[in-house]
Amino acid sequence: MSKKSQVKTLQNRLTKSAGRKAVISREDVIHAAFSLVGPNRSVSSLSLREIARSAHIAPNSFYRHFKDMDELTLAMIALAGRSLNQLLGEARRRVSKDKSVVVTSIEAFMDMLESEERLLHLLLREGSVGSDRYRNAVEQFLTHFEDELCLDLIRLMKASNQQIMYPHLVSKAITRLVFAQGGYILDRPKKEHPMIKEDLIKMVRMILIGGVAK
Secondary structure, three states: OOHHHHHHHHHHOOOOOOOOOOOOOHHHHHHHHHOOOEOOEOHHHOOHHHHHHHHOOOHHHHHHOOOOHHHHHHHHHHHHHHHHHHHHHHHHHOOOOOOOHHHHHHHHHHHHHHOOOOHHHHHHHHHHHOOHHHHHHHHHHHHHHHHHHHHHHHHHHHHOOOOEOOHHHHHHHHHHHHHHHHHHHHOOOHHHHHHHHHHHHHHHHHHHHHHEOO
16 A cells, blocks of 8 residues: 555544444544644643544543543554554655655655644654653654664665664664654644755765764
8 A cells, every 4th residue: 555545544534424423432532632633732732522522422421432531642642653653664665766765764754744634743742742651652652663763774784785883873863853853844834844854854864874884
């Protein structure tokens, strides 16, 4: 499945029919909450009643799926992390002679950042301004991304008969840079995104060049 198809599939999950549904799933509540967050709104600002209204359920029905708002937020972070990992994994598998792993991965990151589903917005916001519990949950996903990237770097360098020094530090530098830039991009006009993306690709390549053993 292409990255655009994946993003579209993720977006379609948020499309809900009007009116109160007879049966509401845990996933329905999660996606209803995602429809309310955005670049300028953190999940911590949402109320239970607001989420229930978006999900077309009575407020008391919320507790059939989550014991409190913290549990809901952690479930949202988990969904966002899994979705981003899925898109980045697909991007790494699309590497070709025309597009490097750097370009395909950052394009996938930007696609998710600009999608209407706002999954990545949650990771970026809660990872920087959320509670200790939320930041720890995001940190776990970042560490996972770093481990996956580290393995990819080792594999790609071996394929090109090169060696990378301290691959885990290189993967950590790239991951932290991209996520920091993601938070910056959220606050910038969309017309600036292409230029920021090109700069980000150059910065990641500079990190990789600096990490190659001479």
